[in-house]
Amino acid sequence: MRLLTLLVFTTLFVLPRIGQAQEHALRIRVLDPSGSALPGAIVQLEPSGAYLLTNQEGNGIFQAIGPGALRLRAQMMGFETLDTLFAEGQTPTALTLTLKSRSLELQEVTVTAKENTSGLGTSSLIEREAIAHVQPNSLRDVLQLIPGQLAINPSVNTPQQILIRQVSTNGAGNAVAQMGTAIVMDGSPLSNDANLQANVNILNSSPGAPAPFQSVANQGFDLRQIPADQIESVEVLRGIGSARHGNFTAGAVLVQTRIGDFKPNLTLRANPNALQLSGGAGYRLGERHAISADVDAMDSRPDPRDVFNRFFRRQATLGHQYSGLAGDLLIRNRLTLGNSTASRALQADQDPSQRSWESEDRLFRWNAQLIMQGNNTWYDRLEGTFALTRNAQNSFFTEFITTNVGPRPTFFTDTTGVVPFGPARYLNITTVEGNPLNYYHRLEWTKSLRLGNVAHKLVLGSELRHDVNRGAGRQFDLETPPRQNFSAGDRPRTFDEVPALNQVSAYLEDRFLLRLGGKIWSWQAGLRMDHYFLSGPEQRVIGTDWQPRLQTALALHPKHRLRAGYGVHAKVPGLNFLSPGPRFIDLINFNFFAPDPDERLLVVTTRRIEPDVRELRSFLSRKGELSMEGELGSMRYTVNAFIERTSGGPSFVRQPFIAARGLFEVEALRPGQPPLLSESPTRFDTLFLAFDAPVNNRGLVNQGVEFALDFPEWKVLKTALSVNGAYIRTKSTVEGEEINPNFIFRHVNAPFIPFFQAGQGNLGRQFNTSFRFIHRFPQAGLVLSSLVQVVWVQEDQVIGFDPLPTAFLNRRGEVFRVSPEEAQLPEFVPFHNLTSPEQLLPVRRPPLTLVNFRMNKEFQAGRGFAFFVNNLFNHRPLFQDPRNVAFVQRNLSLFFGAEVFYRL
Structure with missing residues (x-):
């Protein structure tokens, strides 16, 4: 903290006092294609970050433009973004900008992701035209455009x-990466x-198995909830993030939605x-105010003939934008209301088990952004972002259970007592009601200055995150509980006992330019501090992470730039890991099921287990990358080599539990009454049982090369080619010793429980390329694109497997280690972790080709029709998996869809 305090003091009180270089004003006028003024257009300068909103006459002024190279970016809803670059010393004092209306009649329409070469991090920018061309049902469909991603059916x-x-690779490794992916909407993370x-269910399931209903608990955000x-644009940070971005390890998806003045529009989209149906409109109210509204409604079924499974989404967003203080103050407010429901209806005539489920999520989100500019003051830009999100999540599942007549324990503490017998056939209804509330705010200060001949842009900020859930929790009738076995008890739990998760963060970053032999050398050095703690029913400090990040770029040639970077990112696990709740084990001490119900007697001992999560911490990712970007002739290229090591990823692990059980004997049988038992147990035995607990034990190593090539348009054919792809190698392993969870339940009376070595996991490799041919016919308002995707390499295999135990747990709770030679002794052979040789074989799939086609046609500007076909030739070859000799059909299924869009 002392280091951070020193940096803050230097930033606020020392550096701003250094003299500024000579500056001048820049007058801006923004027009539409007809020459009329465009009020409300946003013009931003880089690297300072200064901005303005044009007035009713389309005018604006930057009061202080410093020396050095300058990038000017003008944008407005419904118009093409205009980027203009000025070399050092060439910035004019007055400039008129004409923005082109978005239309397929334009000579250049970008329908692919663009590599963002203006910054130092590796990111892809997907703008409105590319989003519309995908014809997406949700945000997930848009993200298939970034390098390395495979095409998907919506x-x-x-x-x-x-x-x-x-x-x-495997479920646990995938969940860690998905949890470590941040989704940021309009400056506020979701x-x-x-x-x-x-x-809570360990019946024939692995630790951390998903719920019977649809849920993304313990994973990342559900992208289908974002229409x-x-x-307006999506930026995907794939590499090292700026110090302002935190609480993620894998990457960040920055989403910017539309607000302000834009023309009314309507889109109807359909596929099998x-x-x-979606639409929206925005209007100016005088010179300072603008309001907007967006609505979205969708109904979906996995098969049009399936009347039992359904997902629907309803969402509406109201926006208000205010510009004051002569354009130096910008305030944006967004209010979003939504409801999404996935369900599987009861099929009583087809499913004797009467299984059904539903998962509903009602959304309230308020997001506010406040930006204030200072002209020749102690700040260039002050920014505040605030967000409050409240969800009402209601889920349930039902099942008609047929089992043995057994106990129905009701104890919530360590207790031995009489419990009733439960029926062998009953209907279980389990509900899970959660009310998560998330609060977030960020305050940021920016100042540009010069120290000698070096230009600096200093950014200082702080964040607060607060996550809490006060729902009714997971509830069911104790007489008709969910299906359980292996003496695993189950109890209802309210979420009122779950603590709140808090994160306090601070960051400082310096972006500066140096000259090396006449070449520009850009740097971005940042330091971020995240501090996590629990409050409410449980108060505990989780830990603090210091995350240095350094990125640099050197212009080797006017058309070629070399980039390099290293950074540390951290993510704290969610409340389901930090407060998993108690686990219960129910042991039968005496069981007498007489024909006469009055004579029956059942005695059970309940053990309440509180998983020890005091050592559970955040998990870290250390990233390094080396990139080259530039132009070869008229072709733009980007090549990135990267390596990312994530350690301490959270997952649920099955832990052994030694249960001591006392057994009673009958002293007397009594007609019409339960038998008389001994006052105390006559003998004792021990059982090996298990429960699931969260630990930091998952490691990931991702390394590879990704590339993007953009070729110029072939004028004769009106066709451009964009190529991207990636070779990625992922290793997902266990970082600590683990038991074989299946051994416990198969060998309850075994004398030992074996432990096996760390490092077991999965290795995957994939190399794919995507060739996108974009055909533009501006006079006809037509854009055609075809995707030829080739998966050249797709392999996976089990790694680190060793059948020999490394240690044993005996019934007295003692752990003793064994050498590899000792583990092969005859008495230990039954404890080996055996698997068939076929399961250890590497799986190498042959190359696979996919062809997709898309068309957008405008009959008038902003009004038209779109159509797509995925897997145009229905190429779905069979592949025989050597592990189970089964045939698997590869590639996407043939899929198509269409939409009609209309804009006034």
Whole structure:
């Protein structure tokens, strides 16, 4: 903290007192294609970050333009963004900008992701035209445009996640990466940390198995809840983030939605699985105010013939924008209301188990942004971002259970007592009601200055995150509990006992330019501090992470730039890990099931287990990358080599539990009454049982190369080519010794429980390329694009597997270690972790080709029709998996869809 305090003091009181270089004013006028003024257009300068909103006459003025190279960016809803670069010493004093209306009649329409070469981090920018061309149902569909991602069919029937720079390996590794991916909407991160919509069930399932209903608890945010039609742009940070971005490890998706003045529009989209209607409009109210509204509605089924499974989404956003203080103050407020529901209806005539479920999420989110500029003052820019999100999450599942007549314990503490017998056939209804509340704010100060010949841009900021859930929790009738076995008890739990998760952060960053032999050398050095603690029913400090980040770029040539960087990122686990709740084990001490119900007697001992999570911490990712970007002739290129090491990822692990049980004997049988038992147990035995607990034990290593090539348009064919792809190698392993969870339940009376070595996991490799041919016919208002995607390499295998135990736990709770030679002794052979040799074989799939086609046609500007076909030739070859000799059909299924769009 002393170091951070010193940096803050230097930033606020020392550096601003250094003299400024000579500055001049720059007058801006923004017009539309007809020459009329464009009020409300935003013009921003880089690297200072200064901005202005044009007045009713389309005019604005920057009072203080410093020396050095300058980038000017003008944008307005419904118009093409205009980027203008000025070399050092060439900045004019007056400038007129003409923005082109968005239309397929333009000579250049960008329908792919663009590599962002203006900053020092590796990121892709997807703008409105590319988003519309994808014809997306949700944000997830948009993200298939970034390098390394495979094409997908639009689907909202299951929760949607994304893996950035990672090959899918195993469930635990994928969940860590998805949890470590940040989704930032209009400057405020969306939080999934207070999502407790989970289930407790170890019946024939692995630790951390998903709930019977749809939920993304313990994972990342569900991307299908974000409609794409109101999105203005998406920037995907794949590499090292700025110090202002925190609480993520894998990457960040920065979403900017539209607000302000824009023309009314309506889109109707349909495909075999979904029907979607969206629209919006924005209006100016005088010179200072603008209001806007966006609505979205969608209904979807996994199959049009399926009347039992359904997902629907309803969402509306109201926006208000205010500009004051002669344009130096900008305030934006957004209010979003929404409801999304996934369900599986009861099929009583087809499913004797009467399984059904539903998961509903009602949303309230308020987001506010406040930006204030200072001209020749102690700040260039002050920014505040505030967000409050409240969800009402209601889930349930039902099942008609057939089991043995057994106990129905009701104890919530360590107790031995009489419990009733439960029926062998009953209907269970389990509900999970959560009310997560997330509060976030960020305050940021920016100042540009010069120290000698070096220009600096200093950024200082702080953040606060607060996540809490005060729902009714997971509830069911104790007489008809969910299906359980292995003496695993189950109890209802209210979320009122769950603590709140808090994160306090501070960051400082310096962006500066040096000259090296006449070449420009850009630097970005930052330091971020995140401090996490719990409050409320449980008060505990989780820890503090210091995250240095350094990025640099050297212009080797006017058309070529070399970038390098190293950074540390951290993410705190959610409340379901930090407060998993008690686990229960119910042991039968005496069981007498007489024909006469009055004579029956059942005695049970309940053990309440509180998983020890005091050592659970945040997990870290250390990233390094080296990149080259520039132009070869008229072709733009970007090549990135990266390595990312994530350690301490959270997951649920099955822990052994030694249960001591006392057994009673009958002293007398009594007609019409329960038998008389001994006052105390006559003998004792011990059982090996288990419970699931969260630990930091998952490691990920991602490394590879990604590239993007943009070729100029072939004028004769009106066709451009964009190529991107990636080679990615992912290793997901266990960082600590673990038991074999299946051994406990198969060998209850075994004398030992074996432990096995760390390092077991999965290795995946993938190399894919995407060739996108974009055909533009401006006079006809037509854009055609075809995607040829080739997966050249797709491999996976089990690694680090060793059948020999490294240690044993005996029934007295003692752990003793064994050498590899001792583990092969005859008495230990039954404890080996055996698997078939086929399961250890590497799986190497042959190359696979996919062809997709998309068309956008405008009959008039902003009004037209769009159509797409995925897997145009229905190429779905069979592949025989050597591990189970089964045939698997690869590639996307043939899929198509259409939309009609209309803009006034």
